[in-house]
Amino acid sequence: MVRGLIPDPVARQPWQVIVPLTLLVTFGSTVLYSAGGGSLYPWALTHFLRFFVFLAMAIVISRVRQPTFKQLAYPLYGVVVVLLVLVEAIGGIAGGSQRWLNLGFMTLQPSELMKPLIVLVLARFYDDLPPSMTASWRALVPAAALLGVPAGLIIIQPDLGTALAVTFGAVVVVFLSGVPLWWFISAAVVGAVAAPLAFFTVLHDYQRQRVFVFLDPAKDPLGTGYHILQSTIAIGSGGLFGKGFGNGSQSHLDYLPEAHTDFVFATMAEEWGMLGGLFVIGTFAWIIHWGMRVARDAPDRFAQLLAAGMTFTIFFYVCINLMMVMGLAPVVGIPLPFMSHGGSSMMTNMICIGTIMAVENWTRQAPRALS
């Protein structure tokens, strides 16, 4: 950065992340413009404007001091767990599954909030845990409870995708906290044994079906396998340079399901080809790399775990979504951050970004505090 020429408040902003984010969101809006039939409505414009609203929110979050984060971790977590129970109760009364609360001015999906919150609460927990206890059961059981309650509530909604995202975010925080590695190895072994059992007992029929179809999409080309097949066709037919802006037949003729949300990457790849795909993957790599670097440079344990966990939550979104659209993972309803149209996912991801930006701020302030 050229310090002297740019006013300090501007230069202090984390341009390292704002630039790639803006690129992604702009590109996302372009794709949504095409998916909307060459129109700013209904998706492209709201997507673009919404980003700036949430960017402002992220910058606000980034100004919050570390003690405040620590103080709010448990209360916020408690509130969201109560909201999850509330959702379940209302859904039960209304008869049928429900994932959101109608707050009047907006619909709130508490499970979305849980994704960054689980990272926050676990970071707080391991920060508080005396290092000597890290290898004892006291390092694991409370953490398992902290994760188990919300994950269980989400899974009975049922929302497998979100439950997985929450779990993976939490597991990564536990992993980075330094608990003994053999726990993970035995957990992996137990998981390998338990997964098939869970597959046939816990999962819902439609979820099981998705897995079967993922393993063999051709089995049911007009049913559940349709999504995977059409998405692969869209990406595959794009080639190196794509069919050109506005020429994606798969998305425009409705062969691609959810062309503006979960399958927005396929919509993009059809029109922009391999080059567009590399641009998107590259930009995400840039953002993830930034997040991991922030985690590396973070001044203390809480900040480290927080930044790495948030980064991983974003990464998990990207990874699962891209694997799904390319036929490497079953269809789970997880949107692509910053490109898919949708407020909830944008909000969650921008909370993650804001938190990482906050950690970056603490890092910048820490040396000065020491000197």
Add this chain to the structure above:
Amino acid sequence: MIWPFRRERNRQTLARHISSGTLTNSFARRRVLVGAVQGGVGVLLAARMGYIALFENARYQMLSESNRVNLSLIPPRRGWLLDRFGAPLASNRADFRVDLIPERLVDTDRTLAELGQLLSLTAVEVQDLKDKIEKSRGFQPVEVATKLDLDAFSAVSVRLPELSGVIAQRGFVRFYPTGPAVAHLIGYVGPASAEEYEQDRNPLLITPGYKVGKDGLEKEFETTLRGVPGARRSEVTASGRVVRELDTREDVPGDPIKLTIDGGLQDYAARRIGLESAAVVVVDCHTGGLLTVASMPAFDPNGFVGGIGRLQWKMLNEDDHIPLLNKALRGLYPPGSTMKPMATLALQQHGVDPEERINCPGGYRLGNRFFRCDAVHGSVDMRGAIEHSCNTYFWSMAHRVGYDAIAPVAKLLGLGQQFELPGTKQRYGTVPDAAWKMRRYKQEWTEADSLNAAIGQGYVSVSPLQLAVMTSRIASGRLLQPSLIFSQHKGESAALPFTPEQLAVSHDGMFRVVNGSGTATASKLQLGDIQMAGKTGTAQVRALVSRGHVGDWKTRDHSLFVGYAPANAPRYALAVVVEHGTFGARAAAPIARDVLTYLFDPGKAWDTLLAMEQGWGGTPMERMEAKYRAYAAAYGTSAPKVGDDQEVQETITQADNTEVPAADAAALPDARPEEPPSPGASPSPSPAASAKPTPVTTATPPPAADRPAAGAP
């Protein structure tokens, strides 16, 4: 991978105390690992994308194109069938139609209910539709409705997105302007059956609205009439909505086929039959071309186009007039006295002097049996014998020259023969002889058999077509070959081996039947100079009935008439057979008169017919509709299901008018000689006409052996 952790684990086991420093180190190592996993996933994703977008690009591009572009066939317009003047007997009518493809139905009952409401289908129609869906094999389109008006069509069209599997389109539908009049001759069309599709995997066969010939000429000339389908490439959405047309190739209509049939005459003859069960065949005496091959009652081929419904099928099968039988070609009847003009030619050929007189005392004695004639005719010569239909004359003469002299001439003139007529399924009946009887019944030929055969009773059975051909050959003196296809006429036919004088005797006799004091004087043509010559015939159906013209319809005699006009210069020859019509002069001759009148003065003929039709309850179409309504009211949806396509075709092919009670068939024809007099006089039933057609080798001795004998006078 193992390296950073083993050390860490050792340290844990060695020293349980973990400081914040060790945790920071651990975080650093594990963060690197997580970063590496993330990087690996990134590379994996990029590689996967490269694989499908670059290596498999061609394949996916093709899949994407086949998604986007919908290639639909445009069924070709079927070639027209034209009459000799170029008027259509079968044409195509522009049509709004709705089909459905059972395979693509999501909720059959809901869709049917909605369609039923939109198109106001009756319960019977909905039931027929369900039958058709059940029978189809998923990919086969099922016709819901045709001939829709624009309102109903648009009503369905706008709902198409919710009615998956339903197709509304503009197309062409086969149209037979005269309906039942041409049913047996032309056949009908229908959707290709599953069997047909399995044989020929042509996607055209399962294109909604496409029909193939199922019977008659429609089936025989399928390849000529079919034409070449057009194609339409359009861009469609996933739900099947057409976004835009890309390009269209027009269909090439099938070639028309011109027939020798006179459409007006065919219609007139069919309608003139009225409430009777009858066949009329008219032959052009110059060319042998068939002007009319009518058999009524018949089915309406227009109703078969979309597949036949339960009630229609019940109606057709329960009718004792056998509408499914083509009586002109497949009905077999004893010719009775209509054989007599032919017999006179055979007698003359064997040296009988036409002026020789035979006394008819009212019958003929053979051994100890007496064969009774209709009346006491007194002294008759050959002409008089035809005029008054005197059996005694023919019995005496047949006894003299032998029946073996008559059978070859009968065959030469066309009786018991099959003709080369495309698209027809003829039965050739029987012209019996000793060898045939031995083979068939393991019995010796008797004198009584000869006498019966000589007057067209006993074992003899022929079709109306054969009678018409026989008449045309007698009238023209030529070996006319009947034809149906207009261009097929090939020059002059060979002359018959009879002298003009011999022919003149037969002609005179036939002239006097109508215009002298004969049996059909009531049916003279009222056309001034133009006169008709002919011969009546009355054929016994059952031996045991006291009189052949009273009692149950089923047991009454058949009424026959053969004739030609003008008598002095034969132009048209015809045969009329009215099943159970009693005397030849009563039922058949008036039909013959009116049909021939039509050829010379159509206006006059129509006046006669239209007056009659008022008494019959309208045109055949109107009568069928009235009957259908009565059936719908009586049976509703309770009628049994229609068999599959093949079964329907077989029923039509195998329809049969021959019913021979076993007891009668067993009785020998000459066992009861002293029957009360009846016009046919023979006591025998017609066992020869029983179920199976006789093999051609049986009925027809090799012509080579036949001709020289016939040629020797």
